[in-house]
Amino acid sequence: MTGKQMKIVLQMVSGYGGEFKTWRLPEAKADAYTDMDFYVEMAQLAEKGKLHALFMADTPALVNDLTNETPMHSMDPLIAMTSVARATKHIGLVGTFSTTFNESYNLARHLKTLDVISHGRVGWNAVTTSTPATAANFGTHLKSSRERYGRAHEMIEAVQGLWGSWGEAAYLHEKEAGQFADMSKIKPIHYKGNYIQTAGPLPIPPSEQGQPPIFQAGPSSEGIRLAGRFASGVYANPFTIEEARDYRNALRESAVAHGRSADDIKVFTGFMFTIADSKEKALARRRAVLEFDKEELDQRLSYLAAMVGLNFQGIDPYQPLPKNWLKLAQPNPYDPRSPRALEVLKEGYSPVDTLAHGVINYHPVVIGTAGDVANFLQEWFEAGATDGFSIVPDLAHDGVSAFVEQVVPILQERGIFHEEYEGATLRENLGVPYQYGIRNED
Amino acid sequence: MTGKQMKIVLQMVSGYGGEFKTWRLPEAKADAYTDMDFYVEMAQLAEKGKLHALFMADTPALVNDLTNETPMHSMDPLIAMTSVARATKHIGLVGTFSTTFNESYNLARHLKTLDVISHGRVGWNAVTTSTPATAANFGTHLKSSRERYGRAHEMIEAVQGLWGSWGEAAYLHEKEAGQFADMSKIKPIHYKGNYIQTAGPLPIPPSEQGQPPIFQAGPSSEGIRLAGRFASGVYANPFTIEEARDYRNALRESAVAHGRSADDIKVFTGFMFTIADSKEKALARRRAVLEFDKEELDQRLSYLAAMVGLNFQGIDPYQPLPKNWLKLAQPNPYDPRSPRALEVLKEGYSPVDTLAHGVINYHPVVIGTAGDVANFLQEWFEAGATDGFSIVPDLAHDGVSAFVEQVVPILQERGIFHEEYEGATLRENLGVPYQYGIRNED
Ligand SMILES: Cc1cc2nc3c(=O)[nH]c(=O)nc-3n(C[C@H](O)[C@H](O)[C@H](O)COP(=O)(O)O)c2cc1C
Ligand SMILES: Cc1cc2nc3c(=O)[nH]c(=O)nc-3n(C[C@H](O)[C@H](O)[C@H](O)COP(=O)(O)O)c2cc1C
Numbered sequence: 001m002t003g004k005q006m007k008i009v010l011q012m013v014s015g016y017g018g019e020f021k022t023w024r025l026p027e028a029k030a031d032a033y034t035d036m037d038f039y040v041e042m043a044q045l046a047e048k049g050k051l052h053a054l055f056m057a058d059t060p061a062l063v064n065d066l067t068n069e070t071p072m073h074s075m076d077p078l079i080a081m082t083s084v085a086r087a088t089k090h091i092g093l094v095g096t097f098s099t100t101f102n103e104s105y106n107l108a109r110h111l112k113t114l115d116v117i118s119h120g121r122v123g124w125n126a127v128t129t130s131t132p133a134t135a136a137n138f139g140t141h142l143k144s145s146r147e148r149y150g151r152a153h154e155m156i157e158a159v160q161g162l163w164g165s166w167g168e169a170a171y172l173h174e175k176e177a178g179q180f181a182d183m184s185k186i187k188p189i190h191y192k193g194n195y196i197q198t199a200g201p202l203p204i205p206p207s208e209q210g211q212p213p214i215f216q217a218g219p220s221s222e223g224i225r226l227a228g229r230f231a232s233g234v235y236a237n238p239f240t241i242e243e244a245r246d247y248r249n250a251l252r253e254s255a256v257a258h259g260r261s262a263d264d265i266k267v268f269t270g271f272m273f274t275i276a277d278s279k280e281k282a283l284a285r286r287r288a289v290l291e292f293d294k295e296e297l298d299q300r301l302s303y304l305a306a307m308v309g310l311n312f313q314g315i316d317p318y319q320p321l322p323k324n325w326l327k328l329a330q331p332n333p334y335d336p337r338s339p340r341a342l343e344v345l346k347e348g349y350s351p352v353d354t355l356a357h358g359v360i361n362y363h364p365v366v367i368g369t370a371g372d373v374a375n376f377l378q379e380w381f382e383a384g385a386t387d388g389f390s391i392v393p394d395l396a397h398d399g400v401s402a403f404v405e406q407v408v409p410i411l412q413e414r415g416i417f418h419e420e421y422e423g424a425t426l427r428e429n430l431g432v433p434y435q436y437g438i439r440n441e442d
Numbered sequence: 443m444t445g446k447q448m449k450i451v452l453q454m455v456s457g458y459g460g461e462f463k464t465w466r467l468p469e470a471k472a473d474a475y476t477d478m479d480f481y482v483e484m485a486q487l488a489e490k491g492k493l494h495a496l497f498m499a500d501t502p503a504l505v506n507d508l509t510n511e512t513p514m515h516s517m518d519p520l521i522a523m524t525s526v527a528r529a530t531k532h533i534g535l536v537g538t539f540s541t542t543f544n545e546s547y548n549l550a551r552h553l554k555t556l557d558v559i560s561h562g563r564v565g566w567n568a569v570t571t572s573t574p575a576t577a578a579n580f581g582t583h584l585k586s587s588r589e590r591y592g593r594a595h596e597m598i599e600a601v602q603g604l605w606g607s608w609g610e611a612a613y614l615h616e617k618e619a620g621q622f623a624d625m626s627k628i629k630p631i632h633y634k635g636n637y638i639q640t641a642g643p644l645p646i647p648p649s650e651q652g653q654p655p656i657f658q659a660g661p662s663s664e665g666i667r668l669a670g671r672f673a674s675g676v677y678a679n680p681f682t683i684e685e686a687r688d689y690r691n692a693l694r695e696s697a698v699a700h701g702r703s704a705d706d707i708k709v710f711t712g713f714m715f716t717i718a719d720s721k722e723k724a725l726a727r728r729r730a731v732l733e734f735d736k737e738e739l740d741q742r743l744s745y746l747a748a749m750v751g752l753n754f755q756g757i758d759p760y761q762p763l764p765k766n767w768l769k770l771a772q773p774n775p776y777d778p779r780s781p782r783a784l785e786v787l788k789e790g791y792s793p794v795d796t797l798a799h800g801v802i803n804y805h806p807v808v809i810g811t812a813g814d815v816a817n818f819l820q821e822w823f824e825a826g827a828t829d830g831f832s833i834v835p836d837l838a839h840d841g842v843s844a845f846v847e848q849v850v851p852i853l854q855e856r857g858i859f860h861e862e863y864e865g866a867t868l869r870e871n872l873g874v875p876y877q878y879g880i881r882n883e884d
Contacts, residue, residue, distance in 0.1 A: 023615070023622065030615040034647060036528070036559040060547055062645040066623035075646050076555035082524040083559065086478070103545065105502055105579040113518035117478040117525065136630075137547040139639025173465070173472040178734055180465065181508035188578075197581025203504040204517050205476060292620055 005418050006381045006411070007388030007430060009055040009094060009268055010046045010400065012080075013072065015039055017399055018272050018361070018392035020069035021292045025285070027398045033071060036083050042400050043084040046091055049404030050418060052429050053092030053123065054084060055235065055268070055390050060101055061133040068293055078110055085118035092426035094123035094215055094233070099152035101129060101138050104191075104198045107155075108162035111212050112204045120208030120425035123233060124159075125215035126226075128152050147195075149222040154193035156214060156230050157438060161189040163211040164437020165201035209425035210436035219247060227265065228254025229441075232432040235390050237270045237363055239336040244269055244385035259441055264432055266387040269380065270363035273373050274394045275402040282367040286356035286394065300355050307331070307338045307360070308345060317351040340364075363392065370406030377407075378416055447860050448823045448853070449830030449872060451497040451536060451710055452488045452842065454522075455514065457481055459841055460714050460803070460834035462511035463734045467727070469840045475513060478525050484842050485526040488533055491846030492860055494871050495534030495565065496526060497677065497710070497832050502543055503575035510735055520552055527560035534868035536565035536657055536675070541594035543571060543580050546633075546640045549597075550604035553654050554646045562651030562867035565675060566601075568668075569659050570594050589637075591664040596635035598656060598672050599880060603631040605653040606879020607643035651867035652878035661689060669707065670696025671883075674874040677832050679712045679805055681778040686711055686827035701883055706874055708829040711822065712805035715815050716836045717844040724809040728798035728836070742797050749773070749780045749802070750787060759793040782806075805834065812848030819849075820858055 015032035016023045023030060032038050043054055056077040063072050074080045077095040085093055097107055115122040128148040135142045167185025189200040213232035216223060227234050234251055238244035252262035276282035290297050305312040309330040326346055331338035341359040349357065358365025366376045380386055393399020411417035422429050457474035458465045465472060474480050485496055498519040505514050516522045519537040527535055539549055557564040570590040577584045609627025631642040655674035658665060669676050676693055680686035694704035718724035732739050747754040751772040768788055773780035783801040791799065800807025808818045822828055835841020853859035864871050
């Protein structure tokens with residue numbers, strides 16, 4: 001196979017999946033949140049499927065009500081990544097660490113150490129964090145987007161500067177000569193920004209990939225500029241192929257504008273799925289999850305009605321809508337998910353089943369067979385909408401194995417997903433260039 | 443056996459040992475610094491010997507010249523502890539994390555997560571950090587001791603407050619009832635100190651020991667006060683039994699003054715060793731290490747001369763000093779190690795062999811057979827000088843196995859070291875009470 005192949009990273013969320021009520025399904029392990037063995041097992045399964053990396057979103061705060069729902073994030077991404085690193089050999093480990101709520105020295109140290117002990121498999125998703133609850137945990141309030149992005153640029157510069165402060169060839173450990181390190185190649189950086197000051201050096205040698213590649217998430221123009229300057233990967237959340245293509249092109253242009261090659265930046269489109277033997281079975285499962293919380297189901301039905309400009313008062317939400325109603329329906333221009341919602345209703349699905357399609361999830365959703373999932377991925381990939389996907393099963397416990405055992409072989413057979421890891425490091429597997437220290441910008 | 447038994451923790455330093463030139467010995471693994479497999483292997487060996495914990499000192503800075511010497515600390519204690527936690531079942535993991543150069547929320551999160559995934563085996567050595575190079579890495583300068591200790595009190599309060607912010611019984615994960623957590627028991631703490639502010643809650647359930655016990659190191663009166671208020675363990679560095687006993691008593695009184703029991707605080711005395719089949723062989727090994735760096739050996743000889751009020755100019759340092767010289771010698775009152783240095787010289791050891799005894803190391807040193815080491819530990823323990831030891835081999839690569847295979851059985855036979863771990867958690871094994879959240883101070 002010589003054609004282009006998609007990259008796939010797996011989101012583990014808090015151990016359950018991207019749907020926060022699937023923990024009640026019979027397949028679920030109710031205490032997955034605190035069970036690192038389980039986390040590691042899922043990662044090993046993903047590695048068996050040759051997935052490029054685990055991806056861990058994160059916000060250092062409690063961001064949802066846990067009365068009935070599982071948390072949005074893991075207990076601690078650094079500790080989860082370290083645990084997985086020790087129990088796997090090939091899969092990458094991309095973690096989200098806030099540029100706003102970390103100290104540059106501590107963060108540089110954690111990530112480089114993890115990169116060394118994983119033999120070059122770590123990536124850093126550098127996000128600015130926009131949750132007020134997080135700011136309160138750090139005794140402060142949220143700064144303006146301009147200030148947060150200002151600090152983000154400095155944070156990445158400082159961290160990469162610290163990474164490069166131990167010269168590439170400085171780790172000698174030659175017993176005979178008695179030379180442990182070449183101190184002429186280990187130097188402070190004396191970084192002095194408006195937001196960040198750090199002296200260094202950081203006493204850690206390079207990993208097999210030099211240092212972790214940067215990922216970015218956040219589609220504002222500031223976000224696109226940050227990505228163009230630094231990122232090897234971007235986590236994106238478009239809802240249509242057109243939107244995705246425009247965003248990807250903007251990112252590629254931004255890379256070029258910063259003196260890099262367009263291909264140095266890989267876009268990973270968020271994508272959720274429920275796989276079953278038939279679409280009917282997949283729908284039934286998601287219907288069951290929706291019914292765990294009738295009150296929320298009612299709220300979602302109202303939201304769906306608003307999305308298509310209708311009022312569901314007095315209807316049976318388990319029956320398809322009358323044809324004449326659907327003629328009056330109009331997708332709401334302020335929600336990019338509305339056209340798809342209306343399409344599903346027009347296919348004859350009831351409002352509840354339309355919700356079960358995931359039409360108001362925060363990513364596109366495919367529910368159906370492994371073939372349906374493979375078709376979706378192929379369509380987006382071949383349309384130039386994305387370089388790959390950041391996949392989110394509704395529930396990890398059976399979703400990871402379904403993807404690995406059923407979807408991956410189809411993609412491989414079609415020649416659009418690799419049969420083996422390309423190299424030993426995350427950079428090699430992503431197809432992005434080696435880098436050590438701060439890149440020279442022309 | 444019903445008598446009192448000593449506690450032992452092992453210091454791994456940067457992977458080599460407490461002597462920074464032993465990495466050149468034939469036994470040494472030259473790249474142990476970056477080899478996590480090796481680190482884990484040593485920890486497993488320590489667990490085989492029923493040692494209570496690994497202890498990791500730390501300063502977030504490069505603090506020594508690495509031209510010929512190994513680093514003083516690991517690449518990253520958090521990542522080393524996590525790696526070890528996943529590969530062991532019983533041994534505790536005590537890590538040093540600065541109260542000055544960490545954010546309370548990030549630190550509370552890391553340590554509690556690690557405590558949960560290790561099933562209650564983590565301890566936090568809360569130190570104020572007094573290295574100027576560290577301050578520079580965090581874009582600041584070193585504050586006064588008063589300010590650093592002021593922040594240390596707040597840091598521990600804030601971290602323990604965050605630990606307790608998720609109620610002990612709040613993690614329900616009951617599928618049938620659909621209740622994941624009891625949000626009425628998960629509450630912000632809104633901590634507002636002079637140095638630290640954090641809101642919480644921290645969304646992490648308790649571990650099997652509730653939360654990590656606190657350790658402390660730093661013998662000033664401020665240090666003793668901090669330990670009396672919070673610490674379950676203290677890492678001490680006395681050089682004589684009398685000094686050790688006084689310090690231990692001061693710590694026990696401080697605990698009582700803070701409404702705790704004297705036995706709630708366990709003192710771990712730092713102690714270094716070189717074990718061989720005979721004392722002569724142990725001396726030969728340490729002589730070889732001294733000779734790796736002739737220049738430094740000369741400096742040490744001058745220092746030794748000053749310690750005993752002599753001048754070694756023109757003598758052969760490989761020959762015992764003349765008797766009449768030794769009569770004139772006087773221990774320097776400003777270095778507590780001087781009496782021991784003079785004692786060794788008077789036993790007829792040459793100046794070089796006296797240095798090989800480790801008389802100017804930063805802890806008491808025993809060089810000799812396993813029996814010699816066991817005798818030393820027993821003497822200090824039974825004199826009430828300490829509750830246990832924080833042991834530092836000259837080189838981990840053979841030192842850990844020598845201690846575990848040769849010293850531990852002697853101590854066990856004498857009934858002064860346990861044959862089995864007392865419980866499942868670090869608190870149980872240390873014999874300190876369970877705690878969750880901030881302790882009510884009367
Ligand atoms: C797909 C996607 C994923 C994100 N993941 C995270 C995350 O895990 N943690 C976080 O703090 N912020 C996350 N963000 C938020 C961004 O960091 C950023 O704060 C937000 O998008 C606002 O930035 P913008 O102005 O560039 O859009 C994510 C954003 C997007 C679009
Ligand atoms: C035995 C011992 C071990 C210590 N270990 C560390 C350490 O690992 N990291 C650190 O930053 N400081 C360490 N310290 C320094 C203390 O945290 C403290 O800054 C220093 O002793 C000054 O505090 P004091 O005024 O209470 O003596 C240690 C001190 C002692 C006595």
